[in-house]
Amino acid sequence: MIEGTEIVTMYEHVATITAQMLNAAKERDWEKLSLLEDDCTREVDRIRAYDSVTPLTPELRQRKVRVIQQILADDRQIRDITEPWMAELQQLMRSSSTSLKLNKTYAV
Structure with a gap:
């Protein structure tokens, strides 16, 4: 068994x-993010x-909660950055797919 501090x-x-x-x-x-x-x-x-x-003392439990709150705050900021980028990427992929279909359909 491991200790609470671990x-x-x-x-x-x-x-x-996460930072x-x-x-x-x-x-x-x-790439680095991935x-x-x-x-x-x-x-x-x-x-x-x-x-x-693993049992935690009250002090360790408070420390753990503070760390989890920081992880969640960082995660929210990461999603605030990546979600618009993912939407942009998805739109680019749709546009590329549409262009390829049009080229195949109307290529001479």
């Missing part, structure tokens, strides 16, 4: 990754394995 440290590591993800999103570095998402997923999977069975 669990909170794992959450803090996720917070560090890096936010920076990547702000820089529109989608790699960091993979890292984040792995860390969250590790946390899931231990979090529910």
